[in-house]
Amino acid sequence: MVTDEKVEQLLERITALENRVDELEQENEELKQENQQLRKENKRLRAKVRWYEGPHTPPSKEQPGDEESSSSDGDEDDEQPRTDGGTPGRKAGHEPEWRDAPDPDQEIEVTCDCCPECGEQFDESAGVSPRLVEELPDPQPPEVTQYNRHHYECHSCGTETVASHPDCPDKGQFGVNVIAQSALSRYDHRLPYRKIGDRFEQLHGLELSGASAWHATERAARAGRCEYEQIRYQIQQADVVHVDETGIKRDGEQAWIWTFTTENHTLYAVRESRGSDVPAEVLGEDFAGTVVCDGWTAYPAFSSNLQRCWAHILREAEDAAEKQAEGEPIYRALKQLYVALQTRLESDLTVRERAELQRVARRELESLIERAVPDGPVATLLGKIEGGLDHWLTFIGEPAVSPTNNAAENALREPVVLRKLIGTLRNDRGMFVHETLLSLLATCRQQGRNPYEEFKRIARNNKMISRAQAVPAVASSG
Template sequence: MEERIDELEEKIAQKDKRIEEQNERIEEQQERIEELETRLRKYENPHTPPSKRRSGTDESPTSQDDEDDDVRTDGGTPGRKDGHNPEWRSPPDPDEEIEVTSDCCPECGDHFDESVGVSPRLVEEVPDPQPPEVTQYNRHRYQCDSCGTETVATHPDCPDEGQFGVNVIAQSALSRYDHRLPYRKITDRFEQLHGLELSGASAWHATERAARAGRCEYEQIRREIQEAEIVHVDETGIKRDGDQAWIWTFRTDEHTLYAVRESRGSDVPAEVLGEDFAGTVICDGWTAYPAFSSTLQRCWAHLLREAEDVASDHEEAEPVYRYLKQMFVGLQSWLETDPDPRARAQMHRACQDGLRSLVERSVTDEPVATLLGKIEGGLDHWLTFVGEPAVSPTNNAAENALREPVVLRKIIGTLRNDRGMFVHETILSLLATWRQQGRNPYEELTRVVHDNEMISREQTVPVVETSG
């Protein structure tokens, strides 16, 4: 009998051990599930634009055939969309025409009398890589017999510092911020194309010189934005020496300014735009914006994405999402009729009353209540675009402006110090603004570097030596 009891106790102990092991595996699997869900929320959340959300298909891109390598992972397809007109490349005018003739038939060898037609073909080619031009400037020194002042002669193409010219400085900055190359790759590029030996440190210093040369134009962009009637503003994280910082963008129709700051508070727009900024700020729901200005347009793209996300999990939010979407689509169609100011004011009041009624409904789900709270918190800022024709209902312009800094963030990882922040915000602002205005970034960079050299010479006091 005792042996039977011992046998049963041993079996029970074994089962308890298996149960304990299974519980441990379940806990490990649960932790793994939570980790994967956290990673998924990075791509599947209401603050992620549709273009960056992952495809809803279960098939992994790596399991597709080679012929499907160009299928996009966001659910779209490559190439021209249906209904869009094709874009044709305009043929250039030839710089030279060469007559290509033949004397005899390649089949039978009979001689041709004359050509019966011409089949033109345009061929575009770039010149062979050019070696660097090395110039020695023998700068003569002069001493005044009257006052003893010693002066060194200057030349417009001879820089006051360093041994690299304007084109090298401009190409270094463009290679870094336009072509997104690491500095070691920039040195490879100069070596391969021009046979110019350039160290990574020299490429960095050349890029820094381009930023210092363009800083006056950067400040001019800021002054233009400060005077604008409408400014799109947004911010995203960036690292400074491994610590959290933020890159802000301020964008108008013709200017884009970036500012790298360690703060995400209202002090940044107050610094960049000025305490007395009188324009309209188009933004998302971050608290820094209402703390800075009361004249806002909250982004409807953010609102509709968040409402859709909540409605997908909570049935109680479905009528809220439908109401918001119908209101937005209806307003877009109505505004295309170009209503007069009086009609706009009436529509503004009617829609605001509708939003008030929406947020006053009683709900039980906490996420739905949170959504309604956000709508209520921005009641004075959702409908600015109804009364102001030039105001956009979304902040897509600022979000688009942040795409390039986000790509660079993935490449460079972190900015090292204040000098890196200075260069980063300056070059990015200049390139973005020049592109908005249809200007050639390379030509503009060479211009600002050359002009800065001229201004520096005019403002620099010559070396003075007085004869004892």
Template sequence: MNGDDLTKEELLSRFLQLEQRVEELEQDNAQLREKLQEKDERIEELETRLRKYENPHTPPSKRRSGTDGSPTSQDDEDDDVRTDGGTPGRKDGHDPEWRSMADPDEEIEVTCDCCPECGDRFDESVGVSPRLVEEIPDPQPPEITRYNRHYYQCDSCGTETVAAHPDCPDEGQFGVNVIAQSALSRYDHRLPYRKIADRFEQLHGLELSGASAWHATDRAARAGRCEYEQIRQEIQDADVVHIDETGIKRDGEQAWIWTFQTVQHTLYAVRESRGSDVPAEVLGEDFAGTVVCDGWTAYPAFSSNLQRCWAHILRE
């Protein structure tokens, strides 16, 4: 039977079937296009997230894959693979490093009179099995010193003078060690002021409020201001200064910690800005030396005398 033998009803039926099939294919095509669009958007999102970790300004320690750019094999995908592409532990053939033990401050002879099994008495020891134990002392109570500072009045000019002692602080009731430990707890151990106060009470039985811990760190900062400014002056006069910055939280708010380094000095500055105003503030607007830096836009906005970091150039 050929097309000429088909009736009009049969031709119409076949046409309707073809038309319905075309509509089904168009619907399938629309669904596939929609899925493809979703995948393209997802790929773009993942590539955007990946660029945060894989770009010329990302140090190797922050990258999520190996530094050679090669894909990770299936055998390496286990719990021992670090996020930076390395593996934990020393490399094969590396000499071990043992923890050095200090000389003992005290030696205690540990003896036994009789056998714990049969009760027979021992005549003498046949050897020694030494064991070094390092321990910290029990919490030490604070030392409280009263300084009776005598004051005098000059008969000639009437000037009043209060005698000073090197161990007596100029202000406050806490000594140098309390101030130093407060600053270390805050900025090295990153403890909140409340926990700093708790730490003093636990270790030394010293009652200290969170506000007192804050005042102690503030006094430490003011005590070091003169040396800080001296270091900044040395850096301002340097021929070459390495600068870098990274994000940091300060009281829960975004801030930036800047590093200014020369061969002999390193200076840190925490600022809310990541712009060129920070190096202009620290180094001075008339800084004539060379700045070694990465490709952040704040540096060319500050100075035209730049040396790009070789690590970034090689990654680029």
């Protein structure tokens, strides 16, 4: 039996629930308004980010997001390379790694005669605590050597000969160590020529002006030009070459630095052109290998055997999806197709299986192209996919070909950093030195060779090409 007291309690509970519902509705409305404001702010910030980071910006240059840098568990960190710009060092839970202890060159006994507190004399040592200390010797002053180069005249043909020595350069008064260190200080340590001179004077007491440091660096480039041409020959014979280009100034005018990189060689070429004539000049018009590249029109104008970069098209698809709702399913389909292809290619496929996989993947791309979308970023994206339809899937049929052009983009990082430091190349001589020494240094590192030893070896090469031979070869290619 329901009493009046129970009815009153029920009514009070109903009233309290109604009040609570009103409060929740009000709170929900406030959250909706806040969410709307946050969406507007997010849209504004995304637009601002796109101003600095377009779809062609590689992931290495993108700013990390809070969700990427803060939310990740240990298993994912182990499987994926770190790209969030976090602090270097050992990750939590990983065992530390230590440097291998070197063998000592000498041992010094460090003893004590008495107690520093009370002065009591010690009878004998109670033990030894060895400590290895690695130290550099004091910099040595320069050595000055006079090479008395003898002249000879052949009595039979009248040819005059001047005796040569590997440590005596054809020109200038600086030896191979100075030439090698000047070149490395500029292109590996990124020092201005004035500071290169300061470094020589501080460490060795060698007076070297900024102009002298430049001339020493130029001699290293002229000595290494023959090796530069050998690198170009090796790249011309390669089956796969990654190619990319970026802007650089020459005396304030627009020029371009191109990179051509393989597994073991990298060559840079500074040119005033961004057209197909540059790869035709560097690789040769009869180049038979595969060019991995982005969507720049110079590449299909040069060769029909291309692999377009999937990293570029996926970034462009993601950007189009953010700008236009119709782009979301296309971006998702492209990403799923790329991941599926990568997974399938991990197994050892036969030539027939690869050909069939290529046909299936092409049909998937064609189905994307056939979608009806309004004009805008998504339509532009589908046009790019259609324009490169013959070049997106080369990597399926050719196992040595990478689906991305990351190798060339990585090779351009060092020239981009130098571009920010030096601002502009002054003339053809600067272009010649820039492309030569960057190529030699990058190739040294790819092949695991010591750059300093290699630059000394190059500086000992007495077959330096003259400035008159070197500069026109670069200038005429612009």
